[in-house]
Amino acid sequence: MSELIQVGAPNQRPKAPRADELNLRFSPTAISELEALKTHYPDLKSCVLPGLWIAQREYGGSLNGEAIAEVAHRLERSYAEVEGVATFYSMYNTHHDVGRHKIEVCTCLSCHVNGAYRIWDYLKSKLGVGNKETTPDGMFTLEEVECLDACDRAPLLQIGDQYVGPVTEADIDRILADLRSKSDSTVVQMADEIVKVHLRDGNK
Amino acid sequence: MAAVASEVELVNISINGVALQVPKGELIVESVKRLGLEIPIFCYHPRMKPVGMCRMCLVEVGFPGPDGNIRKMPKPQAGCTLPASEGMAIFTDTEQIHRDRKGVLEFLLVNHPLDCPICDRGGECPLQNNTLFYGPSTSRFLELKRHLPKAFPLSKYVTLDLERCIQCGRCVRFTEEISGDSQLAFRFRGASMQPSTFELTDFESKFSGNVIEICPVGALTNREYRFRARPWDLETKPAICTVCSNGCNIWFDHRAGRMVRTNGRTNEAINEEWTCDRGKFGHEFYNDSNRVKHVMVRNGDALVESDWPTAYDAIRMAFAEGGNRVAALTGPSNSNEDLYLLKKLFQTRFNSNNFDSRWTTYLPTAEDDLQKKMGVSMVQNTIADFESMSKVFIFGSSLADELPILFLRVRKGWFNNGNKVVVASDKPTDADSFAAEVLRYRTGTESTLASGLLALAVEKGLAQVPDATRQSLSKYTAEHVSDETGVSVDALHRAVELVAGAGIITSHGIFNTSQPQDTVETLAGLAMTTNGSFNCYALGANDQGALDMGVVPFGGGMDTHSILQGCIDGTVKALWLVGCDPFELHPDYDLVEKALENVHFLVVMADHQNGAVPFASVLLPETAPAEQDGTFTNMERRVQRMPQVLAAKGSAKPAWRVFSELAIRIQPETPPFGPADCMKEIAESIPSYAVADYANLGGEGVLIR
Ligand code: SF4
Ligand code: FES
Ligand code: FES
Numbered sequence: 081m082s083e084l085i086q087v088g089a090p091n092q093r094p095k096a097p098r099a100d101e102l103n104l105r106f107s108p109t110a111i112s113e114l115e116a117l118k119t120h121y122p123d124l125k126s127c128v129l130p131g132l133w134i135a136q137r138e139y140g141g142s143l144n145g146e147a148i149a150e151v152a153h154r155l156e157r158s159y160a161e162v163e164g165v166a167t168f169y170s171m172y173n174t175h176h177d178v179g180r181h182k183i184e185v186c187t188c189l190s191c192h193v194n195g196a197y198r199i200w201d202y203l204k205s206k207l208g209v210g211n212k213e214t215t216p217d218g219m220f221t222l223e224e225v226e227c228l229d230a231c232d233r234a235p236l237l238q239i240g241d242q243y244v245g246p247v248t249e250a251d252i253d254r255i256l257a258d259l260r261s262k263s264d265s266t267v268v269q270m271a272d273e274i275v276k277v278h279l280r281d282g283n284k
Numbered sequence: 285m286a287a288v289a290s291e292v293e294l295v296n297i298s299i300n301g302v303a304l305q306v307p308k309g310e311l312i313v314e315s316v317k318r319l320g321l322e323i324p325i326f327c328y329h330p331r332m333k334p335v336g337m338c339r340m341c342l343v344e345v346g347f348p349g350p351d352g353n354i355r356k357m358p359k360p361q362a363g364c365t366l367p368a369s370e371g372m373a374i375f376t377d378t379e380q381i382h383r384d385r386k387g388v389l390e391f392l393l394v395n396h397p398l399d400c401p402i403c404d405r406g407g408e409c410p411l412q413n414n415t416l417f418y419g420p421s422t423s424r425f426l427e428l429k430r431h432l433p434k435a436f437p438l439s440k441y442v443t444l445d446l447e448r449c450i451q452c453g454r455c456v457r458f459t460e461e462i463s464g465d466s467q468l469a470f471r472f473r474g475a476s477m478q479p480s481t482f483e484l485t486d487f488e489s490k491f492s493g494n495v496i497e498i499c500p501v502g503a504l505t506n507r508e509y510r511f512r513a514r515p516w517d518l519e520t521k522p523a524i525c526t527v528c529s530n531g532c533n534i535w536f537d538h539r540a541g542r543m544v545r546t547n548g549r550t551n552e553a554i555n556e557e558w559t560c561d562r563g564k565f566g567h568e569f570y571n572d573s574n575r576v577k578h579v580m581v582r583n584g585d586a587l588v589e590s591d592w593p594t595a596y597d598a599i600r601m602a603f604a605e606g607g608n609r610v611a612a613l614t615g616p617s618n619s620n621e622d623l624y625l626l627k628k629l630f631q632t633r634f635n636s637n638n639f640d641s642r643w644t645t646y647l648p649t650a651e652d653d654l655q656k657k658m659g660v661s662m663v664q665n666t667i668a669d670f671e672s673m674s675k676v677f678i679f680g681s682s683l684a685d686e687l688p689i690l691f692l693r694v695r696k697g698w699f700n701n702g703n704k705v706v707v708a709s710d711k712p713t714d715a716d717s718f719a720a721e722v723l724r725y726r727t728g729t730e731s732t733l734a735s736g737l738l739a740l741a742v743e744k745g746l747a748q749v750p751d752a753t754r755q756s757l758s759k760y761t762a763e764h765v766s767d768e769t770g771v772s773v774d775a776l777h778r779a780v781e782l783v784a785g786a787g788i789i790t791s792h793g794i795f796n797t798s799q800p801q802d803t804v805e806t807l808a809g810l811a812m813t814t815n816g817s818f819n820c821y822a823l824g825a826n827d828q829g830a831l832d833m834g835v836v837p838f839g840g841g842m843d844t845h846s847i848l849q850g851c852i853d854g855t856v857k858a859l860w861l862v863g864c865d866p867f868e869l870h871p872d873y874d875l876v877e878k879a880l881e882n883v884h885f886l887v888v889m890a891d892h893q894n895g896a897v898p899f900a901s902v903l904l905p906e907t908a909p910a911e912q913d914g915t916f917t918n919m920e921r922r923v924q925r926m927p928q929v930l931a932a933k934g935s936a937k938p939a940w941r942v943f944s945e946l947a948i949r950i951q952p953e954t955p956p957f958g959p960a961d962c963m964k965e966i967a968e969s970i971p972s973y974a975v976a977d978y979a980n981l982g983g984e985g986v987l988i989r
Contacts, residue, residue: 145482
């Protein structure tokens with residue numbers, strides 16, 4: 081998805097897909113999960129956030145335009161409205177296609193003074209990518225984030241739904257090796273966890 | 285305050301030390317207006333919910349303490365989100381507030397490009413104005429400004445300039461709250477937040493032009509008006525939109541004889557302040573190169589330039605036979621004065637009643653008239669009625685396309701008051717998105733569905749009908765109707781509760797369906813027997829006026845179809861087309877072509893070239909609506925005056941003048957000297973128009989009943 085409007089845009093904009101042109105990709109499980117979630121809220125608008133989590137899982141960890149359009153279609157919202165929500169929150173991966181694992185490095189105050197940038201630089205040179213970039217093999221995405229609210233463990237990383245910290249360069253070598261050997265995507269796994277939490281909370 | 289109705293709870297507040305009473309909960313930004321004061325605003329819009337996004341409207345607020353002294357809140361409050369409450373003391377003119385306003389504006393201008401010299405909005409820009417009155421004269425921001433693309437074409441009509449956007453959210457809220465298409469949203473956040481469409485696709489809305497007008501900066505501009513003029517070089521005149529029958533009030537901006545743009549003009553009874561895109565961008569034809577400017581008369585194969593006397597003589601000769609040998613057809617945008625004098629010319633000079641203004645497949649006859657048959661009128665409600673009507677039933681009309689402003693009103697009623705809307709249509713429509721019930725019937729089963737609903741209402745005791753009617757409805761069981769129309773039995777049962785007693789909306793488009801008269805009568809009956817109301821609205825700008833003026837062949841003349849048929853078989857020898865292109869208006873193209881080929885003498889009176897011109901014996905240039913003074917009657921039967929804005933092109937004349945000049949040539953009389961005189965004559969011969977005098981047609985217009 082384009083981050084900002086591109087200069088030199090053509091004079092006529094393409095049209096958004098009509099409902100019948102959408103290539104719907106939700107699995108039967110995803111559909112039944114969404115149906116269950118719909119019953120948790122008084123209106124469909126409130127279901128957009130959990131709907132996007134399902135989509136993030138179904139679409140392999142990122143929310144592209146098609147994923148957003150599918151959520152909007154299933155929740156009877158306009159595409160623009162759902163895109164606005166998705167691009168507002170940083171935990172939805174709308175800005176870039178993420179790799180199998182997303183390594184989020186906190187560089188906020190406590191982590192900073194505890195050497196976050198040493199860790200950051202080390203990761204950058206190890207992976208050969210910069211902020212919000214993905215390694216060519218599609219394995220890792222690196223991202224610099226603000227305070228993760230676990231300053232006692234500074235310097236801190238977040239990988240999937242796990243916090244790792246305090247970390248050293250040696251830890252990083254081990255973590256990367258571990259992640260490489262993992263066959264599942266921690267990004268997808270995290271989305272799945274969050275969907276489960278949503279489903280469980282509603283049944284209380 | 286006397287103006288406030290007594291049941292509203294009032295509270296005592298003070299503004300800058302002046303005590304006054306206002307309704308409890310009124311927003312302070314509105315309350316200050318009662319004292320003739322104003323708070324600067326950007327994001328607040330009186331017709332949309334307040335959001336408090338821009339902070340321009342800060343005021344100081346205090347309440348009396350135990351010692352009677354006002355104790356101010358430590359921080360200023362946004363006046364646009366602050367509801368009035370008892371004892372509140374507002375200060376809009378303190379040193380603190382002036383400092384705060386300077387601060388807000390300095391921040392807003394940090395990233396604003398200040399390219400006012402090349403901005404379309406320059407000269408009529410709220411940001412420019414507020415900065416002038418309340419802003420700092422210099423900026424402390426020396427760093428580089430944020431750079432974003434400019435002149436991004438969001439749609440055929442709208443250009444987006446992101447650098448100028450101050451992120452007030454007016455455009456986004458318009459598409460959410462008013463037009464309902466939710467085409468715009470804020471993407472991303474913080475400094476990179478940008479209002480735009482989904483993935484920057486085309487901004488597809490039927491009301492997109494309004495966001496151009498409500499954007500408080502030059503971020504959204506009109507692609508057609510772009511760089512055409514500076515606002516202070518424009519001449520602005522109040523006018524009426526003649527694109528459809530809603531009759532929206534517009535400002536008609538022109539410069540050096542050319543139409544430059546139109547903007548919405550407030551008329552609370554009709555369009556509030558909105559316009560639709562079809563109307564807002566539908567006035568370009570004034571500048572077209574294909575305008576008809578000169579009288580032309582046929583000479584062999586060619587039309588050659590001529591003059592009015594020659595044309596009048598030719599027409600006199602050709603129409604001399606009169607009676608059923610001559611005929612006239614009119615188009616949608618002739619004024620009442622034009623139409624009245626046309627009828628008078630035909631009746632008094634040609635002794636003929638062969639004129640018609642209708643182009644639908646089915647043309648109701650004099651006997652079909654609901655007033656005569658059932659004692660009800662085809663138009664019972666005004667546009668504004670639908671705001672407070674708890675149940676609305678839209679039948680067979682894609683309202684947003686046919687009557688866009690009525691659509692906005694119906695939607696507003698649903699959005700603000702929770703009115704229940706039922707839509708029956710054979711195709712998806714824009715109103716489906718907020719309808720409580722959508723009845724999607726098979727094309728051609730309109731009258732079955734209407735009868736089915738009436739039968740069900742009777743069965744449920746919602747409608748009282750005479751036994752004979754009950755008998756005739758007996759075959760319309762819910763199951764039978766469901767089989768025929770494809771609407772489920774359940775849906776019928778749910779819908780009938782909402783339809784009974786509803787305000788029914790349908791349009792003259794219904795006369796293009798099968799068995800329209802049955803449908804119309806059944807719907808009118810449904811409204812009558814359930815205490816609802818029925819409306820079958822006209823669609824062309826002055827179609828309702830044409831009916832009121834009597835441009836229908838009920839005096840024993842031929843209707844549109846028979847006239848065209850008569851041209852083919854030779855009974856009609858001379859035909860006059862008044863501001864209409866039959867190829868566009870008539871459903872049968874071949875019939876029209878044959879008729880125009882065969883008729884002996886064809887007068888085409890038009891303001892721009894159309895399909896009938898090549899067949900013309902005489903081509904008469906007619907002034908377009910904004911080039912003549914005249915009145916139009918909109919679909920709710922409100923008569924409004926369209927004053928002359930532009931000069932006539934070439935030797936064009938208003939149609940009414942042509943008819944009256946010709947009439948005098950045939951038989952002298954005192955002619956009307958202007959449209960106001962015509963209206964006096966109309967008022968004398970058509971009693972309902974007695975109230976429509978040029979002296980009182982200002983303001984919201986005059987409602988005819
Ligand atoms: S484009 Fe205009 S109306 Fe829309 S948010 Fe920006 S400043 Fe406000
Ligand atoms: S600063 Fe890194 S977790 Fe708070
Ligand atoms: S007008 Fe009140 S915050 Fe914008």
